[in-house]
Amino acid sequence: MKIAFTTKGTTWDAEMDPRFGRAVYFLIYDNDKDELSHYDNSDASNDAHGAGPKTSQKLFELHPDVLITGNGPGGNAAAVLEKTGIKIYVGAGNMTAKEAFEAYKNNRLKAI
Amino acid sequence: MKIAIASGKGGTGKTTLSVNLASFLAEQQEVVLVDLDVEEPNSGLFIHADLIHEEDTFKMVPDWKEDHCTFCGECQKVCNFHAVIQLGEMIMVFPELCHACYACSELCPTDALPMIPKKMGKLKHLKNNRLHFIESRLDIGEEQAVPLIKKTQKYISEQLNGSFIEIYDSPPGTSCPVIEATKDADYVILVTEPTPFGLHDLKLAAETMKELKKSVGVVINRDGIGNDDVFQYCENEQIPVLGKIPNDRRIAEIYSQGKLIYKEVPEFRLALEKITAHITTLCEQQNHS
Numbered sequence A: 001m002k003i004a005f006t007t008k009g010t011t012w013d014a015e016m017d018p019r020f021g022r023a024v025y026f027l028i029y030d031n032d033k034d035e036l037s038h039y040d041n042s043d044a045s046n047d048a049h050g051a052g053p054k055t056s057q058k059l060f061e062l063h064p065d066v067l068i069t070g071n072g073p074g075g076n077a078a079a080v081l082e083k084t085g086i087k088i089y090v091g092a093g094n095m096t097a098k099e100a101f102e103a104y105k106n107n108r109l110k111a112i
Numbered sequence B: 001m002k003i004a005i006a007s008g009k010g011g012t013g014k015t016t017l018s019v020n021l022a023s024f025l026a027e028q029q030e031v032v033l034v035d036l037d038v039e040e041p042n043s044g045l046f047i048h049a050d051l052i053h054e055e056d057t058f059k060m061v062p063d064w065k066e067d068h069c070t071f072c073g074e075c076q077k078v079c080n081f082h083a084v085i086q087l088g089e090m091i092m093v094f095p096e097l098c099h100a101c102y103a104c105s106e107l108c109p110t111d112a113l114p115m116i117p118k119k120m121g122k123l124k125h126l127k128n129n130r131l132h133f134i135e136s137r138l139d140i141g142e143e144q145a146v147p148l149i150k151k152t153q154k155y156i157s158e159q160l161n162g163s164f165i166e167i168y169d170s171p172p173g174t175s176c177p178v179i180e181a182t183k184d185a186d187y188v189i190l191v192t193e194p195t196p197f198g199l200h201d202l203k204l205a206a207e208t209m210k211e212l213k214k215s216v217g218v219v220i221n222r223d224g225i226g227n228d229d230v231f232q233y234c235e236n237e238q239i240p241v242l243g244k245i246p247n248d249r250r251i252a253e254i255y256s257q258g259k260l261i262y263k264e265v266p267e268f269r270l271a272l273e274k275i276t277a278h279i280t281t282l283c284e285q286q287n288h289s
Helices: A042-046 A051-062 A075-084 A097-105 B014-025 B074-078 B103-107 B146-159 B176-182 B196-211 B229-237 B249-256 B266-288
Strands: A002-007 A025-030 A035-040 A066-068 A087-090 B002-006 B031-035 B050-062 B084-087 B090-093 B115-128 B131-138 B165-169 B187-192 B216-223 B241-246
Touching: A002 A051, A002 A097, A025 A051, A042 A051, A051 A075, A051 B084, A066 A097, A075 B084, A075 B090, B002 B014, B002 B176, B014 B031, B014 B131, B014 B165, B014 B187, B014 B216, B014 B266, B031 B146, B050 B146, B074 B084, B074 B103, B115 B146, B131 B146, B146 B176, B176 B196, B187 B196, B187 B266, B196 B216, B196 B229, B216 B229, B216 B266, B241 B266
Parallel strands: A002 A066, A066 A087, B002 B165, B002 B187, B031 B131, B031 B165, B187 B216, B216 B241
Antiparallel strands: A002 A025, A025 A035, B050 B115, B084 B090, B115 B131
């Protein structure tokens, strides 16, 4: 299973980025291989509009099973993510990626 | 003669100046007042006139034809605004993000994205004696102001002859809608406050107008608060200060009642007279050249 986190850095100690569309990085954890990788999404901050759909499309290509984020996607992003079937958990905006993963495993994050 | 009334900062008094200046000028001549702040038009609160025309406005957006599509991804690639998204064997279109540039539709090799009209707002044309008032209002949920601003300007150029003085109440800020609202103007009046915040945003607006090669003048609203930095800036940049509107509780009260200020506050009328004198000189210069 692959889990994507919206983060401000590229390690387990990185702070979570509470934003979805303009998240700086996606940290991707492959549970089966125990591998950590990342995708640089910093381009999205240059978009005046449409960051949500664009980032959702990228996430579709990265095809994680689960997304862990902070505030949750906006309307346009949610419309795309709904079609991808990725399970979304929110409320991890003030954690590190490691803490967010622990919170997810302990069912302390809200599914939307 | 087209005069755009703009500002960097919001809430500096663009609408106050626009409606009062237009009404004041209309006592003597034919004037068209246009509210181009289509995301939140409010000039209409102060203008009492008869509705003479009303129309829905449309923009063209792509409509995905699944049976024509080969999922080549060209549409997603050419869309700068992320209004077309490909998810495997599905294309999603976000009409609110679409700038109606036709790129996806024209470049689609199988004509799977024909353009169809989508309602984006409403245009109203009102008239009271020598004053024409045009207001466009974007529908709730629409994100793009530019197509409606373009439509509104097209309506004016088609319906109203160029001998009028045209006053454009512009959106705040310095982004695309402001560029669209000011780019055809012969003159731009920037309204500001003599405060650090007012100066900061005035600089942004003045630099934007410089880039557009516009001649500009400044009107200072709420004169008497803050400091002299705005005046200093205008002097250094050689931007004329066309008028000053005093910081006066009476003005706020009259405004809050939806009434015209110059009719009750002599200092305001004086500021309008000065601005009008400046505009008249500009008009004469334009007629000579």
